[in-house]
Amino acid sequence: MTLLEQLAIVLAGLGAGIATSSIGVASLVSFPVLIALGVPPIAASSSNTVGLVPAGVTGTLGYRRELAGRRRLVWSVVALSGLFAIAGALLLLQLPSDVFESLVPWLILFACLLVGTQPRISAYLKRRKEAATGEAAAGDRTEMTPALAAGTAACGVYGGYFGAGQGVMMVAVLAFGLDLSLAVISALRTLAVFASNVVATVIFLFIAPLQWDVIGLLAVGSIVGGWIGAQIGRHLPAGVFRALVVVAGVVVAVSYWI
Template sequence: MTPLDQVITVLAGLGAGIATSSIGVASLVSFPILLALGIPPVTANSSNTVALVPAGLTGALGYRRELLGRLPLAAAVMGLSGVAAVAGALLLLRLPADVFATLVPWLILFACLLVAVQPRISAWLKSRRPEGSDDARTSMTPSLAAGTAACGVYGGYFGAGQGVMMIAVLSLALDLPLAVVSALRTLAVLASNIVATVIFVFIAPLDWHIVALLASGSIVGGYLGALIGRKLPTSVFRALIVVAGVAVAIGYWL
């Protein structure tokens, strides 16, 4: 790589880290840049996943205020996502790549739709509660566990768009501010990436030079993304997630 390519890769890591912790679509940033630099797709995908683990760690650190008092829920979300990602990784080894690839854009678009209409769905669900019941949903439930596990399997298999899907699942299942939802989403994606990293180290082609360059940028980007995600107005945050998710889906089709 030329010196310019190395600088571009570091900046790609920075941008991907910011996207990871803020709106959850790092695949929009770093992966296309690696391909443009001539990195083979499989190597780019695996190296990108490994390099974004530091972004998840610093992103979680940036969201520490939102996670205070919610450690049991955070641990449950992270644990379920990580364990389910193992199943996704096994599917990656067993199934032809085109089986699931066909469904990926549609799954992401469906998640975008859920994010967009979540306020209406949540209001409808609240209206269906027994009269006088104002208990907020702030803990793990069977439906949240199922949704988290499904996103974890997806994350272990493909990964791109997992953050958008987790936002949809968490927003529908919990009565919590979007900043807290984003913090939990960051942990779920981090868990999937850690599992994928362990597997990729043994079975996937990795370019450790690329990993180091991306990671150096993603460490800073992950923390900055958490600060941005905390301050974004709810309507803007939701709109960015939907736009970014649609862009990812279109990117797959192209």
């Protein structure tokens, strides 16, 4: 690996760390770089997951104010994300690589679609419920519900299978299920991705193809990027957030097809 390639991976880790704590598209930054440098898709995915764990640590610390006072919700998100990431990680290692590669752009586009349409869908469902019951909507939703638990579990499976876009999907699920600020949702999203990555990492250490030079370089960049991303995530307007996610996702998905 040349010095320029090493620098590219460190910068990819930095960008992915910032993205994971701010807009939740970490692997959309780093995964394509690894593929472009010739890392095989399965090894790139597993190495990318392990290399971005430090970003979860610093990103979660950066959001500690947003997570304060929400212990039950936080632990519910962590437990569901971590537990179901086990199934996703095992699924990744059982499916043929051609199946994995063909799913990548569709999974990314689906994640972007959820984020882009969530405000309109939520508003529509709220109006429909109010029209059906003849009553105003109940108070703010701030705790885990069965529907939110199911969505969080599904995102955990997805995260263990293919990390790219998990943060985007988690934002959509949390936004559908909770009436909380974008900063709090971003904090919970960062924590959920971190939990999934930790569980997947433990499994990958034993049964996945890993490239430790790639992991180390990603970690160097991501540990700084995670903290920076959390500071950005606190102040990122919702409209800007959604636009960035959709544009990034479409560009990466199209690049796969090309």
